[in-house]
Amino acid sequence: MNALVIRDLHVKINESHILHGVNFDVPSHKVTALLGRNGVGKSTTLKGILGLYSSTGSVQLNGQELIGMPTYKIAQSGVAYVPEDREIFSTLSVRENLALASRSKTNNAAFESIYELFPELKTRAIQLAGSLSGGQQQMVAIARAMLNTNEILLVDEPTKGLAPKLVTEVADALAKVAEATTMLLVEQNLALVKRIAHHVVVMDQGRVIFQGEPENLDDPSWVHQMLGVSGGHK
Amino acid sequence: MLRWKYSRPLLVLFVSLLALAPLLGSNPLSQPGFQQTMAVAFIWGGLALTYDLLFGFTGLLSFGHALYFATGVYVTCILINHEVVVWWLAALISIAVSAILALLVGAASLRTTGITFAMVTLAFGEAGHVILQRNFFNLTGGENGIALNADLIPEFWISVANTKFIYWAALAALIFTYVVIWWVTESSAGRVFAALRDNELRVQVLGLNTQRFKLLSFVISAALAALLGAVMLIAAGSAAPRFADAGVTISLLLMVVLGGAVTRWGAVIGGIFYSVATTRMQDLTQQDAFKTIPKWIGGPIAEPAFVLGLLFIFVVMFAPGGLSGAYYRLRLRAITKKSQ
Amino acid sequence: MDTFILIGITGIGLGALYFLIASGLSLIYGLMGVLNFAHGSFLTVGAFVGFWIASKTGFETSMPEFILAMIVGGLAAGLFALLIEQLLITRLYDRHIDQALVTVGVALVVGAVLGGWFGNDLRMFPAPMWFLTAIDIGGAKIPADRVVYIATAVLLLVGNWALLKFTRIGLIIRAGVENRNMVNALGINVRRAFSTVFFLGGFAAGVGGVLVSVYSNGVSPLIAGTYLIYGFIVVVIGGMGSVPGSFLAAMMIGVIRQFANYYATGLGDFVVVILLAVVLLIRPQGLLGKVRA
Ligand SMILES: Nc1ncnc2c1ncn2[C@@H]1O[C@H](COP(=O)(O)OP(=O)(O)OP(=O)(O)O)[C@@H](O)[C@H]1O
Ligand SMILES: [Mg+2]
Numbered sequence: 008m009n010a011l012v013i014r015d016l017h018v019k020i021n022e023s024h025i026l027h028g029v030n031f032d033v034p035s036h037k038v039t040a041l042l043g044r045n046g047v048g049k050s051t052t053l054k055g056i057l058g059l060y061s062s063t064g065s066v067q068l069n070g071q072e073l074i075g076m077p078t079y080k081i082a083q084s085g086v087a088y089v090p091e092d093r094e095i096f097s098t099l100s101v102r103e104n105l106a107l108a109s110r111s112k113t114n115n116a117a118f119e120s121i122y123e124l125f126p127e128l129k130t131r132a133i134q135l136a137g138s139l140s141g142g143q144q145q146m147v148a149i150a151r152a153m154l155n156t157n158e159i160l161l162v163d164e165p166t167k168g169l170a171p172k173l174v175t176e177v178a179d180a181l182a183k184v185a186e187a188t189t190m191l192l193v194e195q196n197l198a199l200v201k202r203i204a205h206h207v208v209v210m211d212q213g214r215v216i217f218q219g220e221p222e223n224l225d226d227p228s229w230v231h232q233m234l235g236v237s238g239g240h241k
Numbered sequence: 242m243l244r245w246k247y248s249r250p251l252l253v254l255f256v257s258l259l260a261l262a263p264l265l266g267s268n269p270l271s272q273p274g275f276q277q278t279m280a281v282a283f284i285w286g287g288l289a290l291t292y293d294l295l296f297g298f299t300g301l302l303s304f305g306h307a308l309y310f311a312t313g314v315y316v317t318c319i320l321i322n323h324e325v326v327v328w329w330l331a332a333l334i335s336i337a338v339s340a341i342l343a344l345l346v347g348a349a350s351l352r353t354t355g356i357t358f359a360m361v362t363l364a365f366g367e368a369g370h371v372i373l374q375r376n377f378f379n380l381t382g383g384e385n386g387i388a389l390n391a392d393l394i395p396e397f398w399i400s401v402a403n404t405k406f407i408y409w410a411a412l413a414a415l416i417f418t419y420v421v422i423w424w425v426t427e428s429s430a431g432r433v434f435a436a437l438r439d440n441e442l443r444v445q446v447l448g449l450n451t452q453r454f455k456l457l458s459f460v461i462s463a464a465l466a467a468l469l470g471a472v473m474l475i476a477a478g479s480a481a482p483r484f485a486d487a488g489v490t491i492s493l494l495l496m497v498v499l500g501g502a503v504t505r506w507g508a509v510i511g512g513i514f515y516s517v518a519t520t521r522m523q524d525l526t527q528q529d530a531f532k533t534i535p536k537w538i539g540g541p542i543a544e545p546a547f548v549l550g551l552l553f554i555f556v557v558m559f560a561p562g563g564l565s566g567a568y569y570r571l572r573l574r575a576i577t578k579k580s581q
Numbered sequence: 582m583d584t585f586i587l588i589g590i591t592g593i594g595l596g597a598l599y600f601l602i603a604s605g606l607s608l609i610y611g612l613m614g615v616l617n618f619a620h621g622s623f624l625t626v627g628a629f630v631g632f633w634i635a636s637k638t639g640f641e642t643s644m645p646e647f648i649l650a651m652i653v654g655g656l657a658a659g660l661f662a663l664l665i666e667q668l669l670i671t672r673l674y675d676r677h678i679d680q681a682l683v684t685v686g687v688a689l690v691v692g693a694v695l696g697g698w699f700g701n702d703l704r705m706f707p708a709p710m711w712f713l714t715a716i717d718i719g720g721a722k723i724p725a726d727r728v729v730y731i732a733t734a735v736l737l738l739v740g741n742w743a744l745l746k747f748t749r750i751g752l753i754i755r756a757g758v759e760n761r762n763m764v765n766a767l768g769i770n771v772r773r774a775f776s777t778v779f780f781l782g783g784f785a786a787g788v789g790g791v792l793v794s795v796y797s798n799g800v801s802p803l804i805a806g807t808y809l810i811y812g813f814i815v816v817v818i819g820g821m822g823s824v825p826g827s828f829l830a831a832m833m834i835g836v837i838r839q840f841a842n843y844y845a846t847g848l849g850d851f852v853v854v855i856l857l858a859v860v861l862l863i864r865p866q867g868l869l870g871k872v873r874a
Contacts, residue, residue: 021440059762082768094763096756098871107752108767151767302678349858352865356616356677357821360813361861367810368854375847487810491685498682540697541690547697550689557682558672 010035010159010189011056016064018048018055025051027213028064033159033206038190040200040221043210044235049193050091052210053161056191057081057088068158083110085158089165091193093148097137101128101147104136108151121150124180142173149180159189166196178202197224197234209233260412263405273404280404280411280476282516287411287418287469289496289512290505291462294422296494297502298431299458300438302359304490305346305366309463311373311485312339313470315387318480319380322390328398332471336464343463347456363487370485386481389474398475407476414472415509418465423505425461434458435503495553499563507565519545583721588839590718594727596835597734598796601789602805602812603819603827604741605662605782611758611822612778614677619665619684620786620812621805622691627658627787629695632800635707635791642707651733651791658787659780666779671772695802703799712795730792737785738828745824750777758822759871814853818860820870829868 011033018026026048033039041049055062058078066073073081082088096104105118105128122129125146131139136147145165152160165181166174178199184190185203194200200207201224209217216233223229262270269275288310295301316335321328350361376383391399397406425431433454436444444451474480483489492515500511526543534542541547556563562570602624609617631654638646665687673679712729715722745751753774757764764771793808794800815834819826834853842849860867 057766059766077770078762078765079768079770082766088766090763090766094760096759096763098759099752099756103752106749107756107764107769110768155768302681349861352861356610356614356681357817357865359616359681360817361857363810364814364817364854364857367807368850371850375850377847491689494682494685495689537698541694542697544693544697546689547693550686550693553689554669554683554686557679557686558669561679 008035009033010069011191012065012067013052013056014065014067016052016055016062016066018051018060018062020051020060025213026055026062029055029210029213029215031208031215031218033189033191035189037205038185038192038203039206039208040204041191041193041208041210042200042234047210048213049210050163051213053088053090053163053191053193056161057086085156087152087155087157087160089148089152089160089162091163091167093141093144095136095139095144095147095151097135099136100133101136101139102132104147105150105154109154111155114154117154121153124153124183125150142169142176145169145173145177146180149177149184153184157188159191160184161191163193164195165192166194166199174199197230200224256412256416260409263408270408273401276404276408277476278517278520280408281473281520282513283408283411283415284469284473284476285492285496285516286509286512287415288466289493289500289508289515290415290418290422291465291469292490292493293497293502293505293508294425294434294458294462294465296497297504297508298426298438299434299455301455301459302356303459304359304363304487304494305350305369306362306462306466306493307485307487307489308346308366308369309339309343309466310470310473310489311369311480311482312342312463313467314474314477314480314484315373315381315470316467317471317474318387318389321393322387324393328394332468335471336467339467339470340460340464343460344456347459347463351452351455351459363490366485366490367487370482370487373482373485381482382480384482386479386483388479391478394475407472410472411476414469418469419505419509421461421465425458426505430454430457495549497563498553499549499556501563501565501567504565504569507563510564515549518549522548583719584843586719586721587723588843589836590721590723590727590731592836592839593832594730594835595796595839596832597730598789598793598808599811599815599835600734600828600831601737601785601792602808603815603831604737604824605778605785606812607816607819607822607824607827608754608758608778609782610816612754612761613670613775614675614680615670615684616677616681617684617782618681618809619662619687619691620782621809622688623658623662623783623786624790624793624805624808625691625695625800625802626661626790627654627783628790628794628800628804629699630654630657630787631791632704632706632794639707642709644709644711647709651788654791655784655787658790659784662779662783662786663776666776670779671775692802699802701801701803703797703801703804705799706794708795726795730796733788733792734828734831737788738824741781741785741824744781750774754778811853814857816867818857818867820867822871823867823869826867826869 009032013032014030016026016029029052041052043049051060054060056066056073058073058076058081062074064074068084068086071084073084096107099107105121109117127143128146128150131143136144139147149165162181165177169177174196182203192204201221204221207219207221207223208215262268263276265271270279292306295303295306313335316338317331320326320331320334325331326334346365350358350365353361373381374384381387397403426434433444437451437454441451470484473484496511496515497508499515500509501507522545560567602620606617606620609615631650634650634653635642635647642650669683669687670680673683708726712724712726714725716725716728745755753764753769753771754777757771757774761771793804797804811834815827815830818834819830834856837856838849838853841852
């Protein structure tokens with residue numbers, strides 16, 4: 008069963024054609040990693056799914072067509088998003104960031120489980136999110152996506168720019184999150200991908216060039232050819 | 242580009258006809274009244290074109306363009322009235338003053354972009370307007386402005402019988418403005434302006450100093466506006482604060498949007514149409530037939546801003562590209578039909 | 582000393598009027614990127630409706646009647662703003678330049694309609710007699726109307742702050758000023774916040790319109806002119822999207838302008854523009870504005 012089915016997705020930004028017909032599936036209750044070199048259109052794919060760019064083609068969430076819907080309705084249908092640069096609201100406190108994201112009023116259980124996963128967010132509830140460290144900001148961004156019951160989580164480079172210790176922390180959190188939900192994960196850290204992904208999709212120049220098993224990541228020549236990085240670790 | 246191969250010879254013919262009309266026996270343009278109307282309309286056409294260079298070609302939404310037009314009017318008038326220099330030199334100096342003013346204001350306001358830039362230029366323009374109304378050092382005559390001292394300019398600028406000279410001066414200023422802007426926008430600098438409007442980042446990547454090109458466009462349009470201001474001084478016979486009003490710039494924006502930006506001729510036609518329309522509409526509403534319309538609808542219609550404002554909203558919402566845009570769409574359709 | 586206090590408080594009173602128009606301009610710009618030239622018409626609409634209410638009650642207006650005129654004027658302006666937003670602005674979603682152009686058109690049409698109906702002459706506004714009494718503050722005799730301007734502005738500032746701070750829509754507005762796309766991506770229809778902000782901005786401008794007509798001794802379709810321009814200057818100096826920034830800048834400009842005018846007749850506007858240039862050179866994002874990504 009596929010949660011998300013993407014067919015012939017095209018995105019143009021200011022006249023430049025970024026995605027040239029992207030096709031792939033995201034199976035339910037599995038983690039699918041979206042890989043590729045820098046600038047191939049991974050983030051653009053996620054934003055296209057969310058309707059943040061106007062796109063053509065077809066994106067179906069459990070059979071429901073998302074293309075043409077406004078972003079807020081797509082999100083309400085159960086697509087949660089952890090963006091590449093976190094995009095937490097820096098002038099709002101941590102608690103306000105979470106309160107904004109929560110779509111139901113009586114959500115105490117969800118808040119409790121978030122605070123359990125990220126205790127630090129509880130102690131820093133009234134701190135302005137802009138003054139948090141990069142890792143803490145990433146926790147806010149992930150927590151924000153988990154407050155509501157969702158069909159799928161789109162996560163864009165959650166470990167980008169984090170210190171190694173924080174990478175582990177974020178990776179642990181993601182692994183826990185991944186147990187319960189469908190996830191489409193863009194990630195450069197191949198160790199993390201190997202740890203939690205069930206499928207990999209590789210993009211190049213606005214197209215999907217490979218769909219398959221994460222075991223391929225163990226083959227250095229495959230990795231080199233597909234992703235242009237050497238070895239299985241970065 | 243959708244150029245029509247007869248357009249240039251036809252344009253030359255049409256302009257020659259316009260230039261010779263006052264001499265060609267009896268026609269509307271041999272009457273001083275209509276010559277005056279058209280002279281003013283030509284000045285507005287030229288001003289709209291200078292605004293098109295900013296807004297259309299460079300993508301700078303300035304709300305303070307009236308400042309440079311008024312600089313042309315006032316500086317010329319003050320220099321003539323105080324017998325500082327002869328009239329034509331006064332006009333030249335006003336152009337230089339306007340360019341320097343634009344250089345200073347532009348350097349400060351171009352630190353901002355987009356909508357902020359609009360606000361900032363508006364603020365500077367209004368400051369100029371306010372200062373003119375204040376009559377510092379007894380120079381600007383305050384709210385009433387200053388009358389041009391007719392004894393200090395040559396005879397041919399003055400009597401009603403000589404209105405054709407004003408008409409010619411305005412036409413010449415319009416043609417000069419057109420040629421300069423044509424040259425600027427078709428030159429390599431012009432292509433940079435256009436690229437700036439479409440994608441500033443790309444120009445920056447090419448290693449060009451975008452700030453300098455924007456400033457250049459700002460200064461050129463200001464200098465040309467001052468030239469047209471000097472001609473306006475002679476046509477109007479006085480300098481008044483209304484030339485510096487933010488309403489002037491807003492009218493220019495209307496002219497360019499109605500006529501269509503980035504086509505040059507669109508702005509000129511927009512300016513001429515707007516100027517003639519506002520004059521004519523006032524005549525129209527003086528007629529008796531008009532008085533029978535109930536006041537609640539007749540009152541607003543009597544204000545040119547009502548009809549033009551509605552037209553403007555309509556064009557922005559439903560017909561972007563204005564008159565010239567519509568023309569090119571039609572031609573494009575005709576061409577694609579033919580080639581099928 | 583008492584002239585000093587008088588000029589200072591008059592300046593603050595004037596600043597209060599600037600704030601009433603600038604607060605809406607700033608929020609509308611901060612949230613939606615719309616440079617709203619129709620904001621002056623909101624002020625005028627509020628002024629005329631308030632004038633109509635105040636005139637209903639005869640030549641003399643009591644204080645409750647005046648407050649009623651302010652509220653009804655504000656509501657009328659707010660609804661008018663909402664209408665403009667729904668009818669025109671939302672259809673030009675994210676076409677910022679076109680949005681600004683359309684609001685220019687609205688300003689023209691509203692000015693023409695009001696001018697056609699009522700003429701452009703100033704009509705005497707029946708303000709409460711109480712406004713003419715002088716209040717003694719530190720030995721200075723302060724005209725009571727100044728105090729009303731300041732109190733209204735402070736009330737609106739506090740109300741605005743409370744709304745932004747304690748309500749969900751306020752939270753959405755604050756988040757939207759920072760990053761609209763992300764608010765949408767959280768499943769929140771940010772356009773509802775747009776409408777709220779337009780209504781509130783219109784309301785503040787409408788209340789300001791009633792007060793401006795008292796300050797300038799009457800209503801006419803032309804009263805908004807300089808206030809709109811000063812509103813823009815205040816927004817730029819205070820920082821786009823920051824209501825406290827607008828408040829600070831409005832007070833600063835009101836006071837500086839009054840003092841400059843007193844000590845160097847007529848120089849007030851000039852000094853304000855110099856201030857604007859200096860702020861732009863040192864802090865292009867304004868006093869409390871954030872640098873936008
Ligand atoms: N707003 C934009 N305007 C123009 N081009 C854009 C824009 N956003 C992205 N692009 C271009 O689209 C292409 C794909 O960008 P995208 O951010 O999707 O890449 P990515 O695969 O996520 O790369 P990375 O691994 O570096 O995050 C790039 O070439 C980028 O330059
Ligand atoms: Mg990316």
